[in-house]
Amino acid sequence: METKTLKPYFVVIALFVLTSLALAYTVDVTVTDRAGVRMDLPDRVAGWAGQELRFCQNPVCQREFRVGDLKGATNCTACGASLDTMTKAERDALPPDTEIIKKEYRHTSGNVLYVTIVLSGKERASIHRPQACLVGQGNSILNSVIVPVPLEDRPPIEIMSLEMMRKIRAPDGRAMEIPTYFAYWFVGQGRETPYHIQRMVWMATDRVLHNVSHRWAYIGVSGSRRLDSDDYKQQLQAFVKDFYPHIVVQ
Ligand SMILES: [Zn+2]
Incomplete structure (x- = not known):
């Protein structure tokens, strides 16, 4: 009896959901060129000095360089x-209008951080959950934790930190694992979230309700950590706090 009276509502809800999905993925939307980030990583962030990175596109070489070490060379040395x-691998996997910028940051204490910004192009397929790529690159993810970052003159943001073990080969050839982390959050026009699902919901509602598709970006910060301590989080918070105003368009 109860089920019978509710049945029409289920049909209406199902139709509503299907229509929304159809609209979200078929209507013509205005693709905006505006991004929520600046694709220009600062050279200095508090005690950190940054150097842009370049990657050789020859599949058998694949060397990585700091721009400063290239001394003006525009091809692999x-x-x-x-x-x-x-x-x-990124160039082959991503739509051609995807923009990526990477910098290595070295602290006066000797610590090293890597920052990556991936900005989607027109196809909007450039940004996905970083987890898939990281696992493919020989990392195992132990934990996903939210790290709050207090910011100057605005509410704190939350970023997602994946605490991982990375398989590497030691100079003597032995295989070993080192503790690392990869922290990230997604940035659209006036929107920021550490959750992939929240970004998908915003993308769908922007398309359906506002007829617009923004260029989303993700910002990733990675480094090493210690197995017996969480102190990498303080370093990450301090870095993002100083880095944030350079990158995110308010
Ligand atoms: Zn090369």
């Missing part, structure tokens, strides 16, 4: 192949 701001 080992094999002569072209260099790009992303790796060959």
Whole structure:
């Protein structure tokens, strides 16, 4: 009895959901060129000095360079192949209008951080959950934790930190694992979230309700951590706090 009276509502709800999905993925939307981030990583962030990275596109070489070490060379100094701001694997996997910028940051204390910004192009397929790529690159994810970052003159943001073990080969050839982390959050026009699902909901509602598709970006910060301590989080918070105003368009 109860089920019978509710049945029409289920049909209406199902139709509503299907229509929304159809609209979200078929209507013509205005693709905006405006991004929520600046694709220009600062050279200095508090005690950190940054150097942009370049990647050899020859699949058998694949060397990585700091721009400063290239001394003006525009091709790979080992094999002569072209260099790009992303790796060959990223170039092959991502839509051609995806923009990536990467910098290595060294602190006066000797610590090193890597920052990556991926900005989607027109196809909007450039940004996905970083987890898939990281696992493919020989990392195992132990934990996903939210790290709040207090900011100057605005409410704190939350970023997602994946605490991982990365398989590497030691100089003597032994396989070993080192503790690392990869922290990230997604940035659209006036929107920020550490959750992939929240970004998908915003993308769908922007398309259906506002007829617009923004260029989303993700910002990733990675480094090493210690197995017996959480102190990498303080370093990450301090870095993002100083880095944030350079990058996110308010
Ligand atoms: Zn090369």
